[in-house]
Amino acid sequence: MGKTAWIIGGTGLVGQQLVDQALRHAQYDRVVMLVRKRKELDHPKLEQQEIDFAKLADYEFAMQGDDVFCCLGTTQKKAGSQQAFRLVDHDYPLYVARTAKMQGARSFLIITAMGASVHSSIFYSRVKGELEQHLKELGLNALHIFRPSLLTGNRTEHRSGEKYAAKLFQVINFLLVGPLRKYRSIDAAVVARAMLHTANESVSDVSIYGSDQIAELGKA
Template identity: 40%
Template sequence: MPGACVVGATGLVGRALVAQLVQDKAVDAVHLMVRRVDVGFAASGQAKVVQHVIDFDQIAQADWPACEVLFCCLGTTIKTAGSQAAFRRVDVDYVIASARRARQTGATQLAVVSALGASPTSDVFYNRIKGEMEGAVASLGFHGVTIVRPSLLDGDRKEMRPAERVALLLMKIGKLFVPKKYRAVTVAAVASALRASAQLGRQGVHIIESDQLQTA
């Protein structure tokens, strides 16, 4: 993997993925597409990490580096976004625009984070939006598309939401009684699945469900 682009690098999965890509000797360069320079990445001293500041509302005009793979870890919540429309802009519009721009500049593989239960026909708004995103990026002409659908993410969030804390605690306590598909998934496992699948260079669309991400 000569070069990789990461969108959503400052998020929970994105940071775990960047850490893995930096340690991967098969990756020559890691290009982070960000709203602003992240001091954490800047201070890491990793020569292979390059930050590109872009306007996500003008992705089509962004100066996009040529990469073989685009990893898309973009995602927000309706509460954080402020409305369903704003949520859709991030989780659908920005993802599609990033994928389209990366494809235009030579990317052949796409690996994207979706969600458990994603379906364009779902009655649940969040799942329906994720399903719409999946269908859109799969039609952009990439040689290979990997879609990872994790359940609740287990990681060191800067702002852990109370409901998520309770859900994670209950899942850990009653792990043996929770179906594998619905158990919390570590962000490291999600990042590993994204990286490994993209490196295989397979053709077509490949979906990795949450139960396949379980490490134990």
């Protein structure tokens, strides 16, 4: 019997790559997406469960699987307020992690951000740091935290700032060597490969991966 992968945030930049790669991965015979609205995807391994993220407790019984991948994330601009941003980037992932533990998941893997710290003066980074801290306190069977730098790839939503930054990094990436290598932009497909590799190879209780480590793990 193969494993079951649960993917939350499977319509985002990394999430889409993760779904695609998990469906082709030999270790998984079932891939479950938690989605607000069903997507036009069809695959014998794939299941889509429509949920209301504001009512996650209603779906606890269904979240049974081996590896849980969380790619939830938004921007403060899109969320509309700091409170709404915290709900999506902190509260929802934390609730999903608690549920994963309760249902006996083997591993929980999540994307946060480079610079995540509870001591950060930047609200975005501080929320990500608080999430990491609270996840560590849960006592999950295995917790893998990925902190990528600027993500590149084909987004379904328009983020002009990230689009311009991605173009800039295409020019300067080769200059970022040695200790600066971790600041290079990284493709979403590489992050997805790194997450799948870690889920199937690592046995560590708690691990945090910087962007340069992610790039190594996600080599094709």
